[in-house]
Amino acid sequence: MALNIELVGKQYPPQTYEVGREKIREFAAAVGDENPAYHDVGAAEALGHGDLVAPPTFAVVVTRGSQLAVIDDPELGLEFSRVVHGNQKFQFTRPIVAGEVLQTTASVHSARTMAGNDILTIRSDVADQAGAPVVSVFATLVARAVEG
Amino acid sequence: MAATVGVNDVEVGTELPPQSFTLLRVNLVKYAGASGDFNVIHWNERVATEVGLPNVIAHGMLTMAEAVRVVTDWCGDPGAVIEYSTKFTKPVPVPDHDAGATVDVSGKVIEVLDAGRVKVELTATCEGVRVLGMARAVVQLA
Numbered sequence: 648m649a650l651n652i653e654l655v656g657k658q659y660p661p662q663t664y665e666v667g668r669e670k671i672r673e674f675a676a677a678v679g680d681e682n683p684a685y686h687d688v689g690a691a692e693a694l695g696h697g698d699l700v701a702p703p704t705f706a707v708v709v710t711r712g713s714q715l716a717v718i719d720d721p722e723l724g725l726e727f728s729r730v731v732h733g734n735q736k737f738q739f740t741r742p743i744v745a746g747e748v749l750q751t752t753a754s755v756h757s758a759r760t761m762a763g764n765d766i767l768t769i770r771s772d773v774a775d776q777a778g779a780p781v782v783s784v785f786a787t788l789v790a791r792a793v794e795g
Numbered sequence: 796m797a798a799t800v801g802v803n804d805v806e807v808g809t810e811l812p813p814q815s816f817t818l819l820r821v822n823l824v825k826y827a828g829a830s831g832d833f834n835v836i837h838w839n840e841r842v843a844t845e846v847g848l849p850n851v852i853a854h855g856m857l858t859m860a861e862a863v864r865v866v867t868d869w870c871g872d873p874g875a876v877i878e879y880s881t882k883f884t885k886p887v888p889v890p891d892h893d894a895g896a897t898v899d900v901s902g903k904v905i906e907v908l909d910a911g912r913v914k915v916e917l918t919a920t921c922e923g924v925r926v927l928g929m930a931r932a933v934v935q936l937a
Contacts, residue, residue: 670829677829678860679822684873694797694872703867703876704860711831732855736880742873785880 650765650790651724652758659720661750662713668745671699674708691744701743707735709743710771710784713753717769718788723755725767726790733766734787740780749773749781756785763792799871802911802936811869811902811915816861818853818887819895826857840891852886858898858926862919865902866932877912878933887921896921902932911936 668688675685683690684700691699718725743749756770771784823837832854835842843851859881867873889896899920906914917930 674829677822677825678857678864679816680860680864680867682864682867682873694874696874700872700874702860702873703863703879704856707856708830732883734880734882735856735859736878737876738878739876742876 649724650758650760650767651722652760654720654723654755655758656755657720658752658754659713659716661752662716663748663750664709664712665748666701666709666743666745668699670708671701671705671745674705675702678702688745696742696744698745701745703737703739703742705743706737706773706782706784707786709749709773709782710751710753713751713771714769714786717753717755723758723767725765725788729790729793730788731791732786733789734768734785736785738783738785740782743773743781748776750776765790797872798875798935798937800869800936802907802913805904805907805913805936807904807907809904811865811904813899813901814865814868816864816898816900817895818857818861818889818898819893820851820889820891822895823851823853823857823889826854826860830854830856832856848886848888850888850890853889853896853898855883855886858883858887858919859930861898862900862917862927862930863932865900865917866915866934869902870934870936875935876932877935879931881917881930882928883926884928885921885924885926887926898926905931908933 756768768787773781919927
């Protein structure tokens with residue numbers, strides 16, 4: 648089954664993610680990043696944040712569930728076993744901090760086929776409880792052409 | 796937000812302090828757990844080589860997470876990163892030995908934007924091979 652390029656613009660139901668201090672610490676520790684703003688609430692507050700601040704790429708943890716809902720959509724026809732990660736982009740309105748409840752709405756941002764490769768960009772818009780934007784995450788996945 | 800570097804302290808060409816990051820198999824396991832990305836090519840050498848990879852490879856997002864530390868350590872506030880994007884051009888193979896893989900990251904200011912923002916270009920290499928392409932961050936300076 649080929650990538651269904653007619654799904655461009657399709658939106659998926661929003662998913663909720665509660666940002667935990669220990670998850671931020673775990674993520675930063677896994678990356679080996681000892682930046683105090685990720686571990687020490689006082690250090691984060693000294694920088695003007697309300698709580699521990701999340702590393703920029705922590706947004707992939709927040710958006711993971713909604714991104715999987717797109718990948719697993721049977722209408723999309725993405726051959727996941729052949730997928731490699733092509734591009735990634737984060738556009739922040741403000742940083743993510745511990746303790747907040749975020750809502751992510753994913754959509755098919757673009758879908759095309761080039762030289763037999765299926766190229767899909769999933770857009771995940773993250774907003775706070777008031778609906779104000781926090782970050783938009785763009786992940787481009789490439790399903791490589793079947794050889795021969 | 797409180798970057799410790801001011802926009803008046805930089806110009807096009809200003810270099811950020813480079814850093815080297817060592818990735819061992821254990822780092823891939825930790826990142827898999829913390830991120831929820833359990834794709835087998837990041838921890839199972841048999842499967843990785845079966846699908847044509849040279850070895851187990853690091854998560855692209857792990858390399859991306861390490862590379863941006865050159866920016867966040869430099870500017871003083873991780874919250875000052877407004878935009879961050881990259882292409883994943885080559886995989887980072889992580890052999891099963893104590894040295895693992897080393898990713899060398901450098902950065903420089905390539906554009907001064909409005910409102911105290913600058914654009915930084917990052918270069919990330921593993922054994923001399925560029926593993927990230929067009930890796931760029933927009934940073935809000937003081």
